[in-house]
Amino acid sequence: MTIQRILLALVVLLAAGLAGSFYMxxxxxxxxxxxxxxxxxSVFADAVAACERAQSTTPFKWTGGKQTAVIGVSSVKLNKDTIIPSYTLVADSVFCDYDPIKKKADIGSNFLERETF
Structure with missing residues (x-):
């Protein structure tokens, strides 16, 4: 009888722990x-401005674009002890990666041909 009570208490504690963990x-x-x-x-306006100013053979036109989309924070690269986010916008199949730390935009026309951060 004592073993059954101990096992029941352990199962109840395990269930409570799992419930607490899922809630957190x-x-x-x-x-x-x-x-x-x-x-x-907060980064969107800066990203659009930097992408439209960036020099490229394929111009990035967010304001006059027919198909525009925000991919958002698309990739993160660990550079020693610093995390560097990349914010990506797409306008008329032209991708623009914006680095909010450096305030720099890189434009690529094809997802597979883009330079990775």
Whole structure:
């Protein structure tokens, strides 16, 4: 009888631990989505301006583009101890990667031909 009570208590503790872990994961992911949305909205205007000013054989026209899309924070590269985000915009099949740290935009016309950060 004692072993059954101990096993029941362990199962209850395990269930409570799993429930707590899933709840914390859900809360953390919600906060992460909020922070990502805030960062992307604060970088958007700078990214559009830098992409339209960037010199390239294929011009990037966000304001006059027929098909425009925001890919958002698309890739992150670990450079020693620094995390460098890349913000990507697409206008009429022309990709523009914007680095918010360097305030620099790189334009590529094809996803497979783009230079990776």
């Amino acid at each position: 994961n859900w809360k953390t992911l919600g906060q992460l989505r909020t922070v990502k949305a805030f960062v992307e909205s």
